[in-house]
Amino acid sequence: NAGVTQTPKFRILKIGQSMTLQCTQDMNHNYMYWYRQDPGMGLKLIYYSVGAGITDKGEVPNGYNVSRSTTEDFPLRLELAAPSQTSVYFCASSYMGADTQYFGPGTRLTVL
């Protein structure tokens, strides 16, 4: 049981490039989330999903897109990377909506 896995762990992008952050969970959770953590701050919600085929925007969705074709996978797409997207990105999942979320190890992204 690996829990929540994320790839890659680190990435450096040039301004204007695109990439996909991968997230997979093996706990059969319906709820999945993407957060970003800026230096000295807590986590802010980017997008979330309540099940396969259903996604919705969180607090800071601009510049990102998601899809949820299976229960296990919830990739986050960055289009036209900007320096403001330099951050640590966390994927999380939960069995119930408001209850305990289990986090992946995070991806540190730098946009230069």
Place this chain on the structure above:
Amino acid sequence: AQTVTQSQPEMSVQEAETVTLSCTYDTSESDYYLFWYKQPPSRQMILVIRQEAYKQQNATENRFSVNFQKAAKSFSLKISDSQLGDAAMYFCAYGGGGGADGLTFGKGTHLIIQP
């Protein structure tokens, strides 16, 4: 929208002593969850303790306990017998409204353990 406030950016405690981290939140909901997560330098988010708002009894997990004051909207974390491995960022988080839209996090408290 809910807000979570951690008023202590940094706390320091001697090894084996007790320390309390503060958290207040703002909500109009009556049914919700509260959490403390630990983030060590590895950056992994680790659940420390969880409290269900409808339960009056304060949650306890070994050396970690909370003081949940629902009317005051306060949720503090007490760490007893502090250990070097407790050094980390601690985040208070709120989950409510069905929770589909994620948790709301405070800005965190950096806990330093003095040997």
